[in-house]
Every structure is written in C-alpha cells, then in structure tokens.
Amino acid sequence: MAHSGDLEAAADLFQEGLPHIVFRLQNLELFLHMDKQLLVRRNLLTHATVRSAPLTPDPNTARHADFLTTRVLLSIARFQAR
Numbered sequence: 001m002a003h004s005g006d007l008e009a010a011a012d013l014f015q016e017g018l019p020h021i022v023f024r025l026q027n028l029e030l031f032l033h034m035d036k037q038l039l040v041r042r043n044l045l046t047h048a049t050v051r052s053a054p055l056t057p058d059p060n061t062a063r064h065a066d067f068l069t070t071r072v073l074l075s076i077a078r079f080q081a082r
Helices: 007-024 028-041 059-080
Strands: none
16 A cells, blocks of 8 residues: 555554554463464464463453454455455
8 A cells, every 4th residue: 555655545554453463462472362363263274272371361351352353354354345
C-alpha cells in the first residue's frame, strides 16, 4: 500500500494490527500462544499446541487475545478484499 502511494490506507492497516502486536509481545509465552492461535484461525496450522511453557493464559487474557485476533483477521479480510 505504502509503495503504491496509499499511505493513509497503510497507516490505517497498521493501526488496526498494532494492539494485537503490543498485547502479544508482553512475554514470549503469550506471543507463542497468540501466534499459533492466529495461524490456526487462518487455516495455516491444524492445532495451536505449544510445547510445555510456564505460562497458561488466564481466562481474561485468553478472551482479550481472542478479541484482538478476531480484529486482526477482519483487517486481513478487508485488505484482501481490496
């Protein structure tokens, strides 16, 4: 988008994805959980199993991660529909 001169659309897409990036980078284990979940929901992986890790997201964190992932997927769908 930015390369084609549509800087506003590129900035909008970045702003839509930024909360997901910031939230999942709180720690490595959360990043792995959320990244795998995103890949499963995009049908790029069959399951989101991660190796044994000290972190198991609590229900509130899992809900918020799901909310942010859903928003990212909607952004991806809008981008692909252009």
